[in-house]
Each structure stands twice: as C-alpha cells, then as structure tokens.
Amino acid sequence: MRVAYYSPFPPERTGVADYSALLAPALARRLDVTIQRRGRKRAPRGADVCLYHVGNNPDAHAWIVDALRRHPGVVVLHDFVLHHLVAGMTVGRRDGHAYLDLMEREHGVVGRLLAHGVLDKRIPPLWESRPEEFPLASFVLEHATGLIVHSHTVADAARAAGYDGRIWIVPHPAWPVPEVAPERRGQGVVVGCFGVVNSSKRIPELLEAFARLRLRGTDQTLLLVGPTSPGFDLDRRLQRLGLAGDGLVREGWVDELRLWALMAGADVCVNLRCPTMGETSGSVIRAMSLGKPLVVSDVGWFAELPAGVALKIPVDDGETDALAAGLELLVAREDVRAEMSRAALELARREHDLERVADLYAAALEEAAGGPAVVDAVLREVSEAAAEVGIEPSTPQASELAARLVEADLAP
16 A cells, blocks of 8 residues: 655644644654655545545645646545645635635535635634635535544534545544653642633633632642734733732743643643634643543533543533532542543543554555555566566466465455
C-alpha cells in the first residue's frame, strides 16, 4: 500500500502538525507512506490512496484542500466546522463569488444574503461571529472518497450534511509521556487550564467559578497556560474578580516539554469550550495520558468521554454554578481525584494507544484503496517476478503462480 500523506508538520504551531508528527512514523511502519511537501498539489505517481488532514486553519490546510480538490482521497476531518478555512480559500483569495455560491448552496437565499452582508462589511464576518451555524463542510466533503473522524459527533454531522461515503471512527492517538519532572506552580490543589485564553474556551465562566471557590476558603491555585486571544481583556477580568494577586498563575505560550511539565504538576485539568467546531482536544488527550482528572463542557466529542474520566459541565444558565460545584468537589476530595486518575489512564491506554490507532488507520486506508488497487499491485509484482524467470505474464504458468500467492494468503 502506497500512501501519499498530506498534513502540516512541526515547526508549524498547530495541533494537527503535532498529531501527524506522532502518527506518521507509526503508520509508516505498516504502509509505504510518502510525506508530501507543503504546497505540493499533484498526487505522486504510484500512490494507492491519498490521505488528507484537514482542519479549520487556512494557513495550515488551504494547500492540502487544493490538492484534495484535484485528486480526491481519504480525509481526516479534524474539525467539522470549516467556515474559517473556506473564507480563507475564497474571500481571502478575492473570490467572493465562490463564497456567495457556497453559502447559498448550503443555506439557501438567506445564506447568500448574509454572505453579501459580510462582503459589503455590513455585518461581522460569520467565520468569527457565528461559524458553528454555517459549517460549510461540503467544500471538503464533496471531494472525500472516505472520512476518518475521531468522534460519533462528527460522523453524525457529516451524515446530516448529506455525506454518504465510508466513515471510519478512529480515536485520537495518545502521545507517549516524556520523561520530565512535574513543575508545580502555586499552592494547594493546582487547577490547570491549557490552551488559547478566550471566550469560546469559557474562560470568563472559569474565572467566575474559581473566584467563588476562593471565597469559600479552600486552598487552590488556578494555572492558566497559553496565549491570550486578541480582544480578550484578561487583566480587566482578573481585576474585577479579585484574582490579580495570589491564587492565580499565568503562563503564555510554552514549548512542548514545558507544557508536559506544567500539566504533570497540575492536580486537575479544565478544558471547556462552546461552541465546539467538532474538534478533538490534544490537550485533553495529554491530560488523560498523565492520569489527570478532567472538567470539560458537555458538548461534542467531550460529551462522549466516560463519566468516570471527566466531570461534564452543561452549557446553560447554570454553567457557572455547576462548574464551581465541580471544582469544589475535586479540590476537596483527593479520593475522587485518584479514582478519576485511574479511569483516565485506563482509557488512554485502552482506546488511544498509538499502535492501536495506527492499525485502525492502516485498515481504513486498505479498505479505502479497495480490492482492485491491492490486486493490481500484487499482479504487477507477479508479472515482474515471472518476467525475471522468463515466464510471460499471460501464460498459464503466470496464472498458476498468482493462484499460489492467493492460497498462501500473500494476495487478496
């Protein structure tokens, strides 16, 4: 099996780049994988299947979708909501008509009118203000010969969008835990939140819940690690809630090893978000690999996590109250944290093991290539072997050789 592999890779700072840096070597131990250089749009000769990793970031994935649209193949859909990607590949390339047409195709006349409002700068860009209402996933789905997704949530969304091709649900692989010393930042129970600091990660609700927790006199520290989104006034919120002094530790962007060290030093990991774009969180996977109790929003892939691994917070009018109560429980009860830790470790080892995930990928790609592609490859080898010993490929001797390969399970 020859696989053409399209993905961002480090040093690009994307979750998909880190994901492929983990997965690609394991997959290459099973299949003949050729990594495609950034910007390459032509499929390599002899590839049995092309594998395209697609996320919502146009800077990282536009060239991959360009290649997909020329040569359909299997798509790993890391996000279902692709509005930002589509905007970058249409409006960002001065092709407003393509954006208008796609909005109309997916959302009718109302969609086209809204798109006109965006292009005329009469309403805020939909990819920033309301992307979850307008996923625009058909931009990619119509060229996918198969889909690999990480959750039932995304599989169901693809079906609802009209995709009728093959879908494989493959868990997100877990990273091996590096040998780093845990770095504790703060006193008492350390509650860590890792990732971009913005409203969609429910940081306002987390800060409010943590402020309530401090008023009850419990001993804990909130550790925020990650860059702050432009326009999100974190300092003002901290001042208003009285969190600018003791009890809160702030770190910006950190490299991979420091991330592991800080996460290992936390007692609880919080990873909230709403709206969800259909993503699976690499931060949550890392936390599970470390055996950290989790607090997540009860949406999307996060809602599919077992109850023993994560406290799931509904996104409704009672969100802050539920979050404060959940944090209070985990801060106060070491036994609860220990049980959740064991469950997280077991889930990471059972479902997200890298070798298991690579096996599932290989099986999906072999199925996607189909019997004919594999048979053709075997017959080419048979013809070459026959020619080396002077047997013409069309003779009975060649047919007998092929039959023996089949009987020996060396060919399908």
